Amino acid sequence: MPSANGSDKEIQPMTRSIIGGAAAFSNSTYFYSALSVSMLFLIWIGTTQWLAVVSTKLLPSPVSLFNEFLVISRSGYAGTTLLGNILASFFRMVLGFTLSAAVAIPVGIAMGMSGKVRGFLAPIFNGLRPVPSIGLIPLMVLWFGIGQTSKVAVIFLASFLFVVLNTAEGVRSVPVGLMRAAANLGAGRVQMFWRVVLPASLPAIFTGLKTGLAVSWAVVVAAELLGAQRGLGFMIEDAATFYRIKVVYIGLILIGLIGIAMTAAINALERRIVHWVGKS
Amino acid sequence: MAYLEISGVDKVFGTDGKPGQKVLALEGINFAVEQGEIYALLGPSGCGKSTILEIVAGFERPTRGTVLFDGARITGPEPERAMVFQQPNLFPWLTVIDNVMFGPRVQGQSDMRAAAKRAGHLLEICGLGGFEKRYPYQLSGGMRQRVAIVRVLMNNPRVLLMDEPFGALDALTRLTMQELLLAIWGELKPTIIFVTHDVDEALFLADRVGVMSRRPGRMKREVGVEIGRPRDVDVMITPKFTALKSMLIHELRNEAQATDGAPQDHTKILTG
Ligand SMILES: Nc1ncnc2c1ncn2[C@@H]1O[C@H](COP(=O)(O)OP(=O)(O)O)[C@@H](O)[C@H]1O
Ligand SMILES: [Mg+2]
Numbered sequence: 356m357p358s359a360n361g362s363d364k365e366i367q368p369m370t371r372s373i374i375g376g377a378a379a380f381s382n383s384t385y386f387y388s389a390l391s392v393s394m395l396f397l398i399w400i401g402t403t404q405w406l407a408v409v410s411t412k413l414l415p416s417p418v419s420l421f422n423e424f425l426v427i428s429r430s431g432y433a434g435t436t437l438l439g440n441i442l443a444s445f446f447r448m449v450l451g452f453t454l455s456a457a458v459a460i461p462v463g464i465a466m467g468m469s470g471k472v473r474g475f476l477a478p479i480f481n482g483l484r485p486v487p488s489i490g491l492i493p494l495m496v497l498w499f500g501i502g503q504t505s506k507v508a509v510i511f512l513a514s515f516l517f518v519v520l521n522t523a524e525g526v527r528s529v530p531v532g533l534m535r536a537a538a539n540l541g542a543g544r545v546q547m548f549w550r551v552v553l554p555a556s557l558p559a560i561f562t563g564l565k566t567g568l569a570v571s572w573a574v575v576v577a578a579e580l581l582g583a584q585r586g587l588g589f590m591i592e593d594a595a596t597f598y599r600i601k602v603v604y605i606g607l608i609l610i611g612l613i614g615i616a617m618t619a620a621i622n623a624l625e626r627r628i629v630h631w632v633g634k635s
Numbered sequence: 636m637a638y639l640e641i642s643g644v645d646k647v648f649g650t651d652g653k654p655g656q657k658v659l660a661l662e663g664i665n666f667a668v669e670q671g672e673i674y675a676l677l678g679p680s681g682c683g684k685s686t687i688l689e690i691v692a693g694f695e696r697p698t699r700g701t702v703l704f705d706g707a708r709i710t711g712p713e714p715e716r717a718m719v720f721q722q723p724n725l726f727p728w729l730t731v732i733d734n735v736m737f738g739p740r741v742q743g744q745s746d747m748r749a750a751a752k753r754a755g756h757l758l759e760i761c762g763l764g765g766f767e768k769r770y771p772y773q774l775s776g777g778m779r780q781r782v783a784i785v786r787v788l789m790n791n792p793r794v795l796l797m798d799e800p801f802g803a804l805d806a807l808t809r810l811t812m813q814e815l816l817l818a819i820w821g822e823l824k825p826t827i828i829f830v831t832h833d834v835d836e837a838l839f840l841a842d843r844v845g846v847m848s849r850r851p852g853r854m855k856r857e858v859g860v861e862i863g864r865p866r867d868v869d870v871m872i873t874p875k876f877t878a879l880k881s882m883l884i885h886e887l888r889n890e891a892q893a894t895d896g897a898p899q900d901h902t903k904i905l906t907g
Contacts, residue, residue: 530724532720532722532724533724533726535692535694535712535718535720535724536718536720536724536725536726536783537726537737537741538694538711538712539692539712539713539714539716539717539718539787540714540737540738540741540742540786540787540790541713541714541738541741541742541790542737542741543741546741550726550737550741551726554726554728555728557728629728630770631727631728631770631771631772634770634772635727635772
């Protein structure tokens with residue numbers, strides 16, 4: 356963003372790289388990221404291929420993994436193409452996460468605005484908070500069977516609390532100064548909500564959505580481990596049963612890479628929508 | 636009857652059912668402001684200056700006493716009694732022009748084109764021409780406060796309530812802002828209550844200065860500033876100005892010492 360002429364509180368780049376978060380990724384930060392990735396790769400090649408000190412039954416070499424990747428991207432896995440497996444997991448996650456956010460955001464707003472709603476729901480949510488969502492999988496299977504519904508339900512629950520609690524906190528902590536300024540300028544209750552409370556809460560809502568998304572992706576894989584006909588979690592579980600260790604690794608790496616891509620995408624969206632955050 | 640009349644106002648915080656200690660912030664506040672007058676409230680930090688403005692703005696209710704504006708009781712915030720806060724309180728997600736147009740939009744003013752034209756005019760006067768599409772975080776502190784002033788001026792307020800609006804600015808910017816405010820006042824003649832703890836600022840701007848005691852805030856003294864208008868910075872070195880300044884500084888100094896429990900004579904510590 357260009358800064359105004361005569362800005363009296365400009366942060367110098369040096370300070371920014373010290374105090375700044377992801378928004379202030381400098382070139383040297385990228386350098387060290389590249390360094391860690393290449394080191395990991397070198398150790399991997401070194402131990403499996405050059406020195407051969409690690410059994411390729413436990414950790415296949417990068418080259419053999421890549422060859423296997425070419426094979427399954429051509430012929431698929433267990434009757435489903437590789438892309439089909441990826442998309443199966445992805446759409447489960449999108450479905451569960453979207454439904455979850457669609458319910459959690461309004462509920463969070465209601466909690467943030469009303470002490471009664473907050474008091475009513477707090478014990479339920481506080482009780483659910485320490486329960487790991489993966490622990491709910493068997494219960495969801497009992498309730499909804501092993502089909503799509505139980506998996507979507509697990510994803511729904513996994514991200515729900517993060518979005519609800521962050522949204523509620525965001526709504527509660529809208530600066531009084533902004534509300535007073537708006538009231539003074541003639542905003543009524545409805546205007547106050549749409550033009551002040553909601554935009555002021557967006558940063559916190561985004562924080563909840565980001566965590567919820569990451570958790571959803573982790574949980575979809577876990578849910579697929581317990582019975583599914585397709586999906587990355589299914590692929591890993593099935594391949595492990597048949598000692599196709601390379602496929603297991605391919606599945607894990609794909610999950611990691613897709614996770615990184617999703618985080619990057621939602622971070623980019625966040626920077627676009629709540630562009631004012633962290634600047635003052 | 637005066638235009639704005641504050642009579643016998645007490646304010647006790649912590650009486651609205653919330654737990655916590657009760658604080659007597661204001662006690663027996665009486666003063667009146669005439670239409671078109673600039674009235675400065677001067678007092679040590681924590682004496683209740685902001686609280687008085689919050690009551691006049693309609694954000695807080697007096698615990699006792701009455702506040703009459705143009706003969707009617709104040710029941711809540713209204714655009715005609717416009718508050719300029721110490722923090723600009725701009726909406727960070729809106730550009731300068733959208734911040735300025737906030738009032739006309741939420742009030743559903745019928746002639747948006749006229750409002751936009753007025754916004755452009757006021758921004759130009761305040762040296763913000765060309766910055767319409769900027770976001771608040773892209774502006775300096777002085778520019779942000781000017782946007783906040785333009786934003787309330789859009790509503791044609793009859794009273795401007797200004798709570799140390801230039802307190803966070805550097806000395807030079809503050810002076811420019813004070814001159815700008817006097818220029819705006821010269822054109823629109825709003826009634827202004829200006830809160831400050833800066834004696835120079837109070838004397839430079841105001842027709843009268845009300846001096847407050849430390850907490851619980853009481854009106855201690857009222858001083859007329861008989862310096863002609865239009866004023867420029869040169870009035871600050873006139874004998875009349877310096878005499879008033881010396882008097883007000885002594886008033887404030889007594890209050891500050893009473894607050895801090897500081898000894899009357901510092902030399903005693905050193906010698907004794
Ligand atoms: N909402 C509040 N609740 C409790 N005490 C308050 C509140 N607002 C102000 N006070 C107290 O009232 C006194 C006057 O505050 P304020 O009007 O902000 O003073 P000033 O603006 O002169 O510095 C202070 O002691 C402050 O702590
Ligand atoms: Mg104050």
